[in-house]
């Protein structure tokens with residue numbers, strides 16, 4: 001069986017974790033500090049604050065820029081529920097926007113329709129590893145929280161994603177671009193936001209005047225993150241190579257392939273095709289030993305019984321995520337393309 005996702009952990013990663021465990025200093029310490037500096041330097045921001053997950057990163061990101069009770073936060077409907085819950089944690093009200101069907105990223109036009117005088121932030125995920133049109137969103141004049149959970153290393157006009165917004169949030173969950181098992185980070189250039197992030201991340205020896213959390217990362221997670229970060233460029237190259245192989249193999253299939261725009265170098269966190277008989281293809285692939293998945297289980301508006309999100313609906317109906325990760329072997333890639341070429345509809349000649 002070829003799984004849908006799988007982390008790549010090598011001997012060097014294991015040795016890095018093992019060294020920290022042997023040191024006796026296993027909670028948040030110098031390695032976390034080093035990891036924060038390494039990620040912020042890589043992305044090109046002044047500050048990094050490591051934390052326990054992408055969801056805690058989004059929560060801290062929102063409260064650090066002053067989002068609170070009664071404020072509204074705009075986000076796409078076609079995303080996992082993490083940004084929704086992070087907004088509720090901040091006491092704010094999530095407002096859902098539709099996406100562009102082409103690249104699954106938030107639609108600027110739809111965002112405009114959901115702005116109000118109560119809007120305090122827009123959460124902007126760079127979906128499946130491809131940058132969104134961040135310039136157009138920045139021009140709206142509302143603080144942007146970039147959600148880079150799926151896009152560490154992706155670029156927009158030659159600049160790393162995560163360096164555009166007021167704050168940006170990353171996830172290092174097991175299957176992300178790099179992993180610390182669970183984990184996250186917030187990046188910013190603003191000293192004021194940085195101080196708040198550090199203030200809220202943990203509770204010890206601090207005033208009771210505002211709510212504090214325990215969202216810390218451990219040093220053994222950070223050691224894994226540092227070791228993984230060294231391999232990120234290789235991971236991205238391998239993902240792009242696999243995407244290229246898929247693009248070539250599926251070029252005569254009657255499906256929509258992921259778009260890659262030269263100004264937005266995708267890191268292919270996911271390789272998502274659009275196919276009309278998606279559920280059948282997914283089941284038949286599974287019967288042949290290949291796990292493909294709906295990349296987003298359900299659009300958020302459908303949980304809430306809301307209407308008016310046609311692109312999110314179409315994306316939910318048709319998209320299928322095909323395994324793409326650095327540890328896939330050439331034999332596995334061959335099996336994936338052969339299996340899917342047999343199942344996918346062909347273009348009429």
Ligand SMILES: Cc1ncc(COP(=O)(O)O)c(C=O)c1O
Pocket residue numbers: 053054055056079080082083125147149150171172173182183184
């Ligand atoms: C776009 C997006 N935002 C946030 C998250 C949440 O990250 P975590 O699972 O680390 O809390 C994820 C995780 O899948 C994600 O894909």
